[in-house]
Amino acid sequence: MRAFITGANRGLGLELTRQYLERGDQVFAACRQPAAATELQTLKQQYADRLVLLPLDVTSAASIDAAVATTQEHTEALDVLINNAGVYPHAGSGDDHQRLGQLTHDDAMETMQVNAIGPLLVSQALLPLLRAGRKGRILSISSGQGSLTWKATGDPYHYSASKAALNMYMRSLAAEIGHMGLISVLVDPGWMRTEMGGEHATQEPADSARGIIRLAEQLHTEENGSFVTWQGQAVPW
């Protein structure tokens, strides 16, 4: 199994990377600053032959192109892409930046670029490698906060809108790539104790990672275009 993971240096991305490596898989761990990613550097010492660290800022077209080129130097195919990188401006800070009256253009743009547009363009760029893989799968880490059905509060404006946009982008992609034998699904990982989720979160990222890897293994073509939790239960759009 060959997996490509964005935002692999911490949180859920780091757990996914660690667990794929423990299973014996090859991992392309992409993050903004590999040289500063100490946990990934430690994993590299342990799994030198199966871990490729590569720089990737999902908001930069040049960075995406370079990451694809580096990946192609190591493999002819990928089996799984996990679009994990994400931002939640002012998460846990207790301030009002995602509330009415405090909304800014910069926060809106950053959130959309990282959470929605980036994953779409990364997926597009890696499509040839995924088509060459075994039942190529794209799992994009979304959130229950992106559900229109569940939306009952204003805050967070940008984060919720960005995940709803991600859902639509990936469902659009699913409609196009299904006939190629590829699968694109959205996954709600639960509320995890990471920098984004904060210390009061109910779940360890390691548990979410375990569920997501299991989900990736068990995906069928009928599930292409679906939105599910890390345990595989349907999430309302």
Ligand SMILES: NC(=O)c1ccc[n+]([C@@H]2O[C@H](COP(=O)([O-])OP(=O)(O)OC[C@H]3O[C@@H](n4cnc5c(N)ncnc54)[C@H](OP(=O)(O)O)[C@@H]3O)[C@@H](O)[C@H]2O)c1
């Ligand atoms: N934590 C939760 O409770 C929760 C709940 C629902 C959904 N999610 C989703 O789960 C995913 C992982 O979240 P997490 O909790 O692990 O968050 P996290 O600990 O804050 O990690 C976010 C990751 O995204 C990376 N990232 C941010 N901007 C990037 C960019 N422009 N290009 C590439 N990478 C970038 C970060 O890299 P740097 O270190 O360089 O900043 C970091 O690796 C996200 O998509 C998030 O929205 C999380």
